[in-house]
Amino acid sequence: xxxxxxxxxxxxxxxxxxxxxxxxxxxxxxxxxxxxxxxxxxxxxxxxxxxxxxxxxxxxxxxxxxxxxxxxxxxxxxxxxxxxxxxxxxxxxxxxxxxxxxxxxxxxxxxxxxxxxxxxxxxxxxxxxxxxxxxxxxxxxxxxxxxxxxxxxxxxxxxxxxxxxxxxxxxxxxxxx
Numbered sequence: 001x002x003x004x005x006x007x008x009x010x011x012x013x014x015x016x017x018x019x020x021x022x023x024x025x026x027x028x029x030x031x032x033x034x035x036x037x038x039x040x041x042x043x044x045x046x047x048x049x050x051x052x053x054x055x056x057x058x059x060x061x062x063x064x065x066x067x068x069x070x071x072x073x074x075x076x077x078x079x080x081x082x083x084x085x086x087x088x089x090x091x092x093x094x095x096x097x098x099x100x101x102x103x104x105x106x107x108x109x110x111x112x113x114x115x116x117x118x119x120x121x122x123x124x125x126x127x128x129x130x131x132x133x134x135x136x137x138x139x140x141x142x143x144x145x146x147x148x149x150x151x152x153x154x155x156x157x158x159x160x161x162x163x164x165x166x167x168x169x170x171x172x173x174x175x176x177x
Contacts, residue, residue, distance in 0.1 A: 008043040021047060026075040028095075028113060029083065038109040041097050045113070052094045055084035086117050 010017060024044050028034050034041075047070065054066045060080050067076045087094055093116060100110040 008039060010039065010043065022070055022072070025051065025070060026072045028115075029071060029075040029079050032119065033112060033114040035100070035110060035112050037103075038097070038099070038111045041111045041113040045095055045097065049092065049094050051079065052083060052087055053092075055079045056088060082119065083115070086115075086119065090117065 010020070012020065020040070021044050024034065024036060024040060025048050028044070028048055051067055051070055055063050057063050063080055063084075064076055067079060071079060096114055096116050098112045098114070100112060102108065103110050
């Protein structure tokens with residue numbers, strides 16, 4: 001009978017569970033998106049949101065001290081410098097869990113856990129060049145780079161296929177002898 005047991009055990013002892021949660025939350029902070037099982041994501045969701053709330057405090061030294069037990073040092077710095085200002089206007093609900101389906105090997109429910117507010121840097125990097133402004137490549141770059149045209153690719157593939165067939169014929173002849 002389960003009495004006065006709080007949180008998800010995940011079939012691990014206390015130290016293993018703390019290490020797992022620290023690793024998952026640190027990876028969520030560093031990569032801003034992780035793929036994990038649904039149970040693990042639900043287990044760390046509350047912890048991740050509490051850490052963002054602690055990092056939003058203005059005193060960075062105090063915030064680092066609070067985050068030390070839950071995050072790696074690189075994750076602490078990123079949390080205070082980039083994530084906390086991003087969620088300054090938001091009162092809560094910093095993470096989202098998107099279901100992916102079940103894992104093939106053990107049929108575990110897989111999810112993607114990510115921050116609700118995306119960084120402005122990633123959205124500006126993913127913008128594609130507008131079609132009205134064609135990209136120009138300098139002649140120097142073209143001369144130094146080995147650019148292959150589609151006809152060169154076809155020639156290479158024909159050569160490769162002819163080599164494969166000649167190798168097959170040679171092995172076939174050796175087998176006949």
